[in-house]
Amino acid sequence: MTAGTTAMEREDTGTGHDGFLRLVRAEWTKFRTVRGWVIGMVVAAGVIVALGLPPGRQGSCGQNGPGSGCSLPVGPGGQEVTDDFTFVHRPLAGDGGITVRVASLTGLLPGSGDGPADAESTRPGLVPWAKAGIIIKDGTRRGSAYAAIMVTGAHGVRMQYDYTHDTAGPPGGVSAASPRWLRLTRSGEEVTGYASSDGTHWTRVGSARLAGLPATVQAGPFATSPQYTEAINKVLVSGDASAPSQVTAAVDHLTLQGAWPTATWTGAGSFSDGSPLQRGGFQRTADGFTVTGSGDIAPAVPGAAGLGTTITQTLVGTFAGLIAVAVIATMFITAEYRRGLVRTTLTASPRRGRILVAKAAVIGAVTFVTGLAAAAIVVAFGPGILRANGVYVHAATTFTEVRVVVGTAALLAVAAVLALALGTMLRRSAIAVTAAIVVIVLPYLLTITGLPTGAARWLLRITPASAFAVQQSTRQYAQVDNVYTPADGYFPLAPWAGFAVLCAWAALALGLAVLLFRRRDA
Known part of the structure; x- marks a missing residue:
């Protein structure tokens, strides 16, 4: 009798792959026949789209007639860059080099007071990435290839090239008592930088191969100083979190090696606007120049120190859609407990673990498709709406856009599985929904609403909210001071590393849910 009953159960429930597929189909039937759940998924997609296509957000780019448009140059690697500095240059034909001594480095910062600073007031000081030194550049076109050796406000000597590359040299600042010697040499497409404390003993800092560098380049001293930013909530100028800064370098003992055609030194940069x-310029001295500059020569970034926004910000509605998804996912199991239908489910299929996995497969797949459609609409149309309203949106590669869209869908899907697991363990809808929101959504909301930077980065490393990193569409750069916060689309973990944290949480929760589901009475 027992053997016959066991055989009948196996025949009814199915075995192996076919049996699991029947369970998936049964769970899918349950989902699609409950109108509230289907409507809930539509609402989840709707809020993501509605918050991602904001008709009211306005900017000033192109809104004030000809010449008011915003644009950024593109560097040799295809990335958007900032290329604003004072450049005192002469042509260098073929191989050669230039040597200087930086005798002093001083600067000006925005003035401070009891209230918002006056844009016209100043105070002495240097931003950490104020730069001055010598540079070899493929002409004066913004975005052209270059290599430079420089002293900085707080990061010692650096060799930088093509905007994104940065190599550390000897540490320490510059003063009249402790000047710094710099040398830059060119051999074909290779440019090498050296530093010295006495002009006699030299240290090689680094080299760069600039593909396609023409025979004749422009070379000479330069100076630039990026935006002054504060990581705390302090208003600086006109309510912004950043303001311009300025640097002045005394460059002397200038000597040239190699083929330098007879020419006068010419200045390039912003000298009066x-x-x-923001004003720059240069003055000739007995054996060099005094060069004053403002701006930066570096990757362009959004945020307090940069311009505009990214496609990440268009997906701000993900957290709202996630709340709707969490409600549906938890109810996908708690509704069966509330109505007593779980007993019917277990009678039809006694293998409890497979039932829960089938539910996870259904809710995950439905959520993924929903999220994919919503994210694709936002990423396809959101940037265009923002640009039409005068907001600058940083360009993203097709690969990045696809990764952001698919990553958003995967984030929602795995979060739904985590919510399902919480619903299985807690059984009650209200408690399970609250737990899902607290675990998944609340950490993200805290990080974008004023939580201190250190605490925010900690939460985004260890909580399920780490998965929002899959939406990051721009990089952080150590050589660009900025307020890198989630509100500006920056996260402490790499995109898929953050997503892996959520997957680990979901796998752990689902495993515990299966264990409890097997051991507890229906």
Whole structure:
């Protein structure tokens, strides 16, 4: 009798792959026949799209007639860059080099007071990435290839090239008592930088191969100083979190090696426009120059120190959609407990673990498709709406856009599985939904609403909210001071590393849910 009953159960429930597929089909039938769940998924997609296509957000780019448009140059690697500095240059034909001594490095910062600073007021000081030194550049076109050796406000000597590459040299600052010697040499497409404390003993800092560098380049001293930013909530100028800064370098003992055609030194850069902190220029001295500059030569970034926004910000509605998904996912199991239908489910299929996995497969797949459609609409149309409203949106590669769209869908899907597991363990809808929101959504909301940076980065490393990193579409750069916060689309973990944290949480929760589901009474 027992053997016959066992055989009948196996025949009814199915075995192996076919039996699991029947369970998946049964769970899918349950889901699609409950109108509230289907409507809930539509609502989840709707809020993501509605918050991602904001008609009211306005900017100033191109809104004030000809010449008001915003644009950024593109560097040799295809990335958007900032390329604003004072450049005192002469042509260098073929191989050669240039040597200088930086005798002093001083600067100006925005003035401070009891209230918002006046854009016209200044105070002495250097931003950490104020730069001055010598540079070899493929002409004066913004975005052209270059290599430079420089002293900085707080990061010692650096060799930088083509905007994104940065190599550390000897540490320490520059003063009249402790000047710094710099040398830059060119051999074909290779440019090498050296530093010295006495002009006699030299240290090689680094080299760069600039593919396609023409025979004749422009070379000479330069100076630039990026935006002054504060990581705390302090208003600086006109309610912004950043303001221009300025640097002045005394460059002397200038000597040239190699083929330098007879020519006068010419200045390039912004010499008179903008506030006093944005003005630059140069003066000839007995054996060098005094060069004053403002701006930066570096990757362009969104945020307090940069311009505009990214496609990440268009997906801000993901957290709202996630709340709707969490409600549906938890109810996908708690509704059966509330109505007593779980007993019917277990009678039809006694293998409890497979039932829960089938439910996870269904809710995960439905959520993934929903999230994929919503994210694709936002990423396809959101940037265009923002640009039409004068907001600058940083360009993203097709690969990045696809990764952001698919990553958003995967984030929602795995979060739904985690919510399902919580619903299985807690059984009650209200408690399970609250737990899902607290675990998944609340950490993200805290990080974008003023939580201190250190605490925010900690939460985004260890909580399920780490998965929002899959939406990051721009990089952080050590050589660009900025307020890198989730509100500006930056996360402490790499995109798929953050997603892996969520997957680990979901796998752990689902495993515990299966264990409890097997051991507890229905």
